[in-house]
Amino acid sequence: MKEELQAIESEALAAVEEAEDSQALQEMKVKYLGKKGSLTTVLRGMGKLSKEERPVIGELANNVRASITEALEAKTEKLEREALDKKLETETIDVTLPGNPVHVGGRHLLTSIMEEIEDLFIGMGYEVKEGPEVETDYYNFEKLNLPKNHPARDMQDTFFITNELLLRTQTSPVQARTMEAYQGNRPIKMICPGKVYRRDTDDATHSHQFRQIEGLVVDKNITLSDLKGTLDVFAKKMFGKDRKIRLRPSFFPFTEPSVEMDVSCKVCNGEGCSVCKQTGWIEILGGGMVHPRVLEMSGYDSTIYSGFAFGMGQERIAMLKYGVNDIRHFYTNDVRFLSQYHQA
């Protein structure tokens, strides 16, 4: 009997090895392990065995069954895998054909610049303030030390709506409004981004609408050195850590002293080139110490408080940072321009 079982096992294992499809394996399962299969048939003779032989043969029979089952399963798996491989082979596609395009949108370049500047100053503890674009003469000019008939008013040509209403020519009225709201009794650290308007004919460097971002810090003991240090942080973050800044005296009615800030030209590294008109420096923004009259007009005691303010054109920053050569690109919204700079 032992020999019979071993014969069945080797026959079955050989047959399984030979089998070519799952149909054949199924038949073999019936043939060797089924109710009428050869293994069952042999085991029917178990009753004739002695008590001592029975467990030995029983264990052997189980081993044979397990061995055949295992072989069947292994072969089944192998055949299935082969079938799958074959099927997958037929599913081969041309991977060089283009994929489905994804519609990518994005922010306008000026929005990206604005948010970058906002985040930079937020990181230094500034709040972001906004205000109306249709302003009163009072907040746009008078509160900023530009009384009616002041000669410096000619510096900005204004879109008037009525004698008292105008499109703001600068975002500084937001500073005036904030100072007034705080009633002279708390420090201020703010930036105010926004659209401004001037009577300029649109060309490569002028736009009747553009965007500014201005900053204001008021506290006890604010110094001109604080302005210089703050602008240096800004310039290095915006234009690269190797950039240097310099201040030049200038004139704005709402600051005294007033300065312009230049950044060393990154094209020539300060050596002089056509971008910086051979000077090695590029003018970026204006600023200064808040004029005592401006502080006083908004309720801040200028003997206790001092402050600095600065302001820049966002377009100018973007043009310098990205090499955009015509301000009109920002407002034409040509998709071929916008998609060069998109940033979700």
Add this chain to the structure above:
Amino acid sequence: MLVSYNWLRNYVNLDNVTPEELAEKITRSGIEVEGIEYLAPKSENIVVGYVKSCEKHPDADKLNLCQVDVGEESLQIICGAPNVGAGQKVAVAKPGAKLPNGMKIKKVKLRGVESNGMICSLQELGLDEKYIPADVAEGIFVFPEDAEVGEPVQELLNLDDAILDLDVLANRPDALSMLGVAYEVAAILDQPIELPDENLTVDESIEAKDYIDVKIDSIENNPYYGAFIIRDVEIKPAPLWMRNYLMASGIRPINNVVDITNFVLLEYGQPLHAFDYDQFGSKQVVIRQGKENETMVTLDDQERQLNENNLVITNGKEPVALAGVMGGADSEVTDGTTNLLLEAAYFDSASVRHTVKQTGLRSESSTRFEKGVDPNRVKRAGIRACSLLQKYANGKVAGSVVEVDALDKSEKSVTVTTAKINQRLGMGLDEKDVTSVLSRLQFEFSKNGEEIIVQVPTRRLDISIFEDILEEVIRIYGYDHLPYTIPQGWVQAGGLTDIQLLQREIKNYLSSAGLMETLTYSLTNEKDATRFLTPDIEEKPAYPVGLAMPMSEEHSHLRLSLIPEMLRVLQHNVARTQTDLAYYEIGKVFVSREEKVVNQPIENLHVAGALTGLWHNHPWQQEKKPVDFYVAKGIVEGLFAHLELDVTFVQTKMEDMHPGRCAVIKLNGKGIGYVGQVHPLTAKDFDVKETYVFEIDLESVFAVHQLAPSFTDIPRYPSVTRDIAFILDNDVPAGDVQAVIMEIGVPLVKEVSIFDVYQGEHMEEGKKSVAYRLLYQDPSRTLKDDEVDASYQEIIEKVNNQFGSYVRS
């Protein structure tokens, strides 16, 4: 202000500073030098020559054969200029010379005769045509007799000069004069200043008051008027050096009298006016306001209409000059003038500005009066001019000046301390650092303990407070010495407001949804300003805000909707074969409640989108999806889902939108925007194809939005779905039924979605089938079949009752 480097050398020693270095220093100290221009490149081979003889060329009528002594040699030169003649001293370009226009001078033969050089005109020497005086504009230039033969013409004609172009801002009118610039440069270079010669030998036999009387009727606009009398002047060209300086400064020389007044104007910054005394028309100067309907003819031969806001100089009868702006034609100095009435006056800046604005006349004089002149230089300028007239026009200056003087010429004083300066600068300057700057600026000061009391010269009209002195100190001391610090002390957490964060979130969503942000103009044309108004957003009337004086019709009114300018953007791109476009913008619209705007309009932030062309395009797979209503609506729905706000869409009709494809977006029952297809006729107006737009008032969103959503637990019990297909009349909005199902189904029904819409074959005429999927769920337990069934039956029954529908079997 054009500043001649050579002229400036008369007042300050510039030996150790090149024009470039000087320009850089001036810029760094506060007045931007916008450019440097050299009149002509250096040339050694152009010298003064003496024309010994001049004969006709043997073979050419129009050419002259000249023998010219140029110092060490004599050259035979053929010259075509008609004004050449023997005995002249002329500019000779010798062989080897290169003219500013690039021409190289060589020995040549002209019609068989040798020519060894060229006799030059001023143009050929590099002077700008428009500044060359009329009397020497034609032909070659002839030097005065005292020019030395063989001397290089470079210096004689000031061609070696460098012209610095200063951008003088409103605060520094003092720098609109050579003296002002000289004080500035002297301070920068720490050099002394040499003032011009104001010595005058008067002719005591002439008494000005015998010739003229001055009466001012408008003393607040004209607090000083000085009338100088100069007799027997000889009108001729001004000296060469003066003409050179004027040309370098961009002023064309005319004759000695006019040139001298212009020279002093540039030198002192004080405008002067010379009248022909014999043509003045009276012996009295009366300064008064103009009269209604009064007219006068100005120097430019224009008749000017006057009114009471114009200050005028009159001869007691009629106006002879617009004060500080322009003289009159009748009393102009001409070649026949022999006696002069010279005006040195102080006119109020506001008054002059008014006349300038009204007449549009802007002159070197008016510019200076408008910005303010030094009260202490008015009379001195008159004296300086008299001294020059005496010297260069042989005039006899009357022994006194007739003047009316109510001018405040006092100096202001400003008190500072070094400690306060250091506190504001954040520096540690010594007192002598401060006082040394004051000395360099030639500001007098005295000390009182810690205090430094500064006497501010009247030339510096911009200085009146502590901060002004502070600026002087740091700009001369140098901004480069300032340290870099960051404000210390008070700290706040910076950041964006909820509304600002929400705007960024909306931009994130729309950008991720595939839309590109645009930035358009707030100003549009009058017609478009009132287009695309959101229906029933406000019951009150909305008027657009118009500009008082627009620059163009395209930008005359503030927008009430973002859409028109966005359609224009689409048009721009479509015209450039960019046809598949999806744009969004966030910006303000401006709503006035008044037809005639008086108050500030309401500014509402809107978000808008505009889409056209294909939404998806996968060409080789033949998958093309054009933008349609549901694409646009999907973006809007997604936005509100993102913001966790429930909105509804209600069919609506509005101008400029497709009558059947437009929905008003409602939030809490209030219209806050719309979505739909642009009316084909409007689209045609804007030259765009089928276009879908949406626009939402964000102020309404901000009013209800909660920025931080609260946490909802993820359901732990299974949900059950049930589908129902209703046969509805075509005109029943599927969304209405959806809303009713939801209403009936709460709280068990969590979601109702539409998964199939069918119309057409096998469907009764005028009917449609809409299939809804209902999602039942309870967060706290597993639902039982019979309670779901009961709800389902209730929904079917009530919907059928309300909409006259039945369930599709």
